[in-house]
Amino acid sequence: MxxxxxxxxxxxxxxxxxxxxxxxxxxxxxxxxxxxxxxxxxxxxxxxxxxxxxxxxxxxxxxxxxxxxxxxxxxxxxxxxxIPIRYLILICITAILRQLMVLHGDAVQTLLLSVSILSLVIVLFVLNLSGNKSYVGFKPHTDDRQEIK
CATH class of the missing domain: 1.10.287 (Helix Hairpins)
Structure with missing residues (x-):
């Protein structure tokens, strides 16, 4: 103790x-x-x-x-x-979008950045489907035995 x-x-x-x-x-x-x-x-x-x-x-x-x-x-x-994983994924998406705004002329790099955004959106979708809410800010659950009196 x-x-x-x-x-x-x-x-x-x-x-x-x-x-x-x-x-x-x-x-x-x-x-x-x-x-x-x-x-x-x-x-x-x-x-x-x-x-x-x-x-x-x-x-x-x-x-x-x-x-x-x-x-x-x-x-x-x-x-x-x-830091919730969902928050980090959203930060990555916005950072890639900002890079796309200032990127000029390189079609292959634009395509790769677009594919990376798509893959991150798919990851968010899969996290939502899994039903696991720990990625949005997991708070430890109290022991159920303490609630039963």
């Missing part, structure tokens, strides 16, 4: 330190997001040439990637240090 108590206390402290480190990481990402917004603002004020438009698109994609990282850190802390 004492080992379980020590493990529980150690887990509490490790989670506390992890939350602090993740908070610092989120703060750093926010600083980089502000920097990205400033960069986007400076490129928007320049004349819109195809090169400048491409740079603005890359900056916008980078901004949303940073935004997604912050949302993932927040979700990780909210879910009790767990």
């Amino acid at each position: 004492k080992e379980e108590q020590r493990f529980g206390i150690m887990k509490k402290y490790v989670n506390w330190v992890l939350d602090i480190v993740l908070g610092v990481l989120a703060l750093l990402i926010l600083i980089f997001m502000i920097r990205q917004l400033i960069d986007i603002g400076t490129f928007i004020n320049k004349p819109m040439t195809p090169k400048n438009l491409s740079i603005v698109m890359q900056e916008v994609v980078a901004f949303f990637m940073l935004f997604e990282f912050i949302m993932m850190v927040i979700r990780y802390i909210q879910e009790g240090h767990h």
Whole structure:
């Protein structure tokens, strides 16, 4: 019993330190997001040439990637240090879609990215069919014997 108590206390402290480190990481990402917004603002004020438009698109994609990282850190802390698999699959799909937005000219790469999106959507469909809800944020079930009195 004492080992379980020590493990529980150690887990509490490790989670506390992890939350602090993740908070610092989120703060750093926010600083980089502000920097990205400033960069986007400076490129928007320049004349819109195809090169400048491409740079603005890359900056916008980078901004949303940073935004997604912050949302993932927040979700990780909210879910009790767990990220549901469904959430990770959706992040992958949106990242591939962003890559498709900035990709120009390479038909084979476009086709491969499209096939990867299709395969991820199929995985989501299969997870929904399986009826296993553990991928949406599994919470441990209480012992049924304790509920019977």
